[in-house]
Amino acid sequence: MEIWPGKPYPLGATFDGTGTNFAIFSSVAEMIELCLIDDDGKESRVELREVDAFVWHCYLPGIRPGQRYGFRVHGPFDPENGHRCDPSKILLDPYAKAIEGQVDNHQANFSYDFHDHTQRAQLDSLGHTMLSVVVNPFFDWGHDRPPKHEYHNTIIYEAHLKGMTALHPDIPEDLRGTYMGMAHPAMVNYLKDLGITAVELMPIHQFVNDTSLQDKGLSNYWGYNTIGFFAPQNTYSSSGEVGSQVEEFKAMVKAYHAADIEVILDVVYNHTAEGNHMGPTLSFRGIDNRAYYRLVDGDLAHYFDTTGTGNSLNMSSPHSLQLIMDSLRYWVVDMHVDGFRFDLASTLARELHAVDKLSAFFDIIQQDPIISQVKLIAEPWDVGEGGYNVGEFPPLWTEWNGNYRDTMRDFWRGEPAVLSQFASRLTGSSDLYEHSGRRPFASINFITAHDGFTLKDLVSYNEKHNEANGEGGADGSSDNKSWNMGAEGPTDDPQIIALRRRQMKNFFTTLLSSQGVPMISHGDELARTQEGNNNTYCQDNELSWMNWELGEEQVEMHAFVQALIKLRNDHPVFRRRRFFKGDAGRGGESERGDIMWFTNNGSIMKDEDWDTWFARSLMVYLNGGRIAEPDARGSKVIDDDFLLAYNASAEDLDFTIPGTDTNAIWRPVLCTDADRELGGEYGIGDVFPVTSRSITILIRHNTTERNLMEGELRSTLNGPGSVTGDGAPTVGTLSETSVRDHVASPHR
Known part of the structure; x- marks a missing residue:
């Protein structure tokens, strides 16, 4: 095999038509081996001998799209000093554009002995973990153009790709739950006819299906457990062919752009799927643990966690920041997406402990000529101290307005002393956004989202009913600000049924008559229920999927919401670009x-x-x-x-x-x-x-x-x-x- 020096940039595997350049960053590695895996699982290793500014690289002529590969990083395994290199683990390329396979719960994926955590385990993880895949970067985009809807004309629809398509009768069975199912005319036309201008997809970056959930017969349905920030989720590919998910994702975006609908991605840059010090070694941990993760000061064997997932990316590291920015640019330039919703965005602004509005992350976003021009939506909180930051993000950003959600729920369930807050939220929340020079559309208004009750359940349950999650009711919020109208769950009382339907219409009417950007959670317009489960993160089944067998209530609600959207779109008085001049x-x-x-x-x-x-x-x-x-x-x-x-x-x-x-x-x-x-x-x-x-x-x-x-x-x-x-x-x-x-x- 010919081995050429190659180049240190760009990072990842880059096919140029005749061969592939491989480049990976590690400041602690003593040697890195590129591992090529054939169709039979046989491994061939190539030592990367060229190193420039801690980037190890080579070029292999003849290596084409579809080639599976990984890395073995030789270096210090010294957890007490924050180093966890382990060449027995075949590692994912942090810049992999496609990923094949899944992770199992085998001892081989872990660097410690299951039976004695103080002892190191060095079983080879090949065959038990995911592999990176070289992809073909070329795609016929034709005349694709980003819709570029202005914020004040935007109506966002938060959607789960599989949940939307898994049961749709007009989508062929082999396409359901896939990118091609989401791109099917039945789905595109449904959203277009409803009046949606932007679909916000829950995580489609490659994520890991938690083995703890697999043991309970469940799965990581939502996908907030990313391991590949450049790779579309492989289980959403309809063909199952190596790397096909990339072309299918692009085809999906092209279909929505043709319908004048933007595609926004829900992205999870705050942590990875490797978890805490007891987690598997899949990629970043074994490549350069200290560069990619925040570690506890004075206790570098443990991870500083503000996300509740076991780890947090190190936002003071230039290499973590480069990873995020390279990923964002890739999804805009190569994959043509129109914006991002940043999960637990407060974590991205933490350089030390506090959330810093002047952090490096915000600075580089502000200065980037590509990322600064797309839609940027923050979930403005995390689980760390001082993590709730609604109204505190910089001027380029819009925010999920949690204050709006809570106020509107309180108002319609009859809580006292809410009128003043109700008026502020209805008129764009100037008290939160005007001081930073932002407009009403800085507020992403919503009543419900994936996290919590559906709208139907919000008016049907006082308490969460999460028994199916197997956590004894410990998961999911207990502060739902919901009201069941007098009966918990389903009822045959006609007065309660009528009131619940009226309340759903009240919420939708309030949402779509408010200044700001409305966001609808998928299925709320069809009165979708999750039977009182307010945390279906692990329910990849009919409890979470949209039911397209529409009854009288679903038909009525859909027509009502469709008309409300038309009313809003036809009347600019409901979508002002500036705050009211009076003390609204x-x-x-x-x-x-x-x-x-x-x-x-x-x-x-x-x-x-x-x-x-x-x-x-x-x-x-x-x-x-x-x-x-x-x-x-x-x-x-x-x-x-x-x-x-x-x-x-x-x-x-x-x-x-x-x-x-x-x-x-x-x-x-x-x-x-x-x-x-x-x-x-x-x-x-x-x-x-x-x-x-x-x-x-x-x-x-x-x-x-x-x-x-x-x-x-x-x-x-x-x-x-x-x-x-x-x-x-x-x-x-x-x-x-x-x-x-x-x-x-x-x-x-």
Whole structure:
């Protein structure tokens, strides 16, 4: 075999059409062997003799895509000083673009004796662990272009690739649970028709199926246990061929881009699947333990853990930072993804112990010309001290707004003294984001996510029911802020059933009428249930998968959500790019009259109204003629006006039309109470009923502002007649009739 010196860059295995360059970093290695594995599992070793700046490398002519390989790193095994090199372990390339196989619970994957942890074990791990695979970097992207939806026009759908497709009847069985299943027209069209602009995929980086779960007949379904930051999960490949997952992932992204839907990846750069000091040696641990992991000061044999998984990546190490940035750039440039949601992102900002807003991680993201231009979403917390950092991330970032989730849950379950917080969250959480120069779309608003109850379960259970997880109920949060309406779980009580459905509609209506970026958890629009399990991380079965056999409730909920999304998309007043000019969280008319807050009797909210602990209702006026920001071409944006009446109390209430305009004619456009018939017209002082625990939305067509704007444009153009073309004002167009057609209950 010919062995050429090769190059130290790029790291990983790079096929150039005639051969492959291999490069791996290790500052502690004394020798590294590249191991080539043939189809029969036979190993051939090549010593890497070239070393530049701790990068070991070679070039092998004739080595082509599909070649399996790994590394054996010779060096110090000295846990007390943080070193764990072990050449008996064949190690994954940290930069592997594809990975084959799975990890078993064999002694060979561990560097200590199962029976005596003080003794070293040196069994060969080949045959018991994963292998890296050389991939073909070439792919026909055709005319693929990133959709690049602006944040304020974005609606995110958090999805589990397998959970979405495993039971879908229109997807061929051999494609279900795979990238090609997710790319199937049945799935793409479903999300497109719903109105989704971005699908956020739960982890698809190569992850390890925990052996402890396998022993219980369970699996790591969610995938928050990454071992390959460049490799798509191999079990999601439909063909099972070596390296095919890369091409299938690219084909999936291409299909979504063709439908004008962005693809965002949920990424887990805060830890790896190697766990704590009792974990397996699969890659980073055996290559350069101290460079990649945070170790306990004064006790380097143990790992500093702020993730609850056993380890945390060392964010003060330039090599860990390089790994993350190279990975992010690869997924954008080579795989064409449109953004990232960073799991437990606070850990990435920890250089020592505290979360540092000026950390190196944020600095390099800010300066990177590629990563700084895609969507960056933080889960702004971890399990370490001071780890809850909602509102504390830098300007480029958006955040999962946990305060939004908690406030909206409290409001709709009738908790006292919530009105002021409710108003702040509804209007984009300026108290959290404006101080750092960010806009309302810095807030990723959500009611539910993968972690916790589904929306159906949120209104059906007071307590978690995680017995199937085999942890004796110790897993999953017990603080769910849920309310079962009077019965735990399924019930045949028609009043409870109706109230639960109304509450689901209340949550969706609140979410999609809030300023910020709405995120929907997969299946909530179909009233998906997990039977009260709020932590299905290990349930790769029908408990977690979406059920596509739709009953009457599922059909009604889907139509309702679809119409709400259309209402939001057609009316820019619900997706402003700037905060309201007035003190939106405390009431009163702003200087521009863009928002006003009223009690149900039509009077302007005063401090005592906000501070009344038992108040559970309010009315919001959104002035579509006073949207400060222009459209993309600089034209003034004019929309219709809206009144939103929120009643979270246990009593039906009469709401009085306030005096916002002497000629105002208001028409109901939406009601979350299926038994309340829409219709009628209302003027100032008129009363309309709002059922307990429901929302009614009314619309007033803003013809005055629209005519004024057209008159100004005609004057500017020195000509009579209507204004058309590029200079026309941007106007929301969805009529109340079309909304009624979508949201009216089939029982009406």
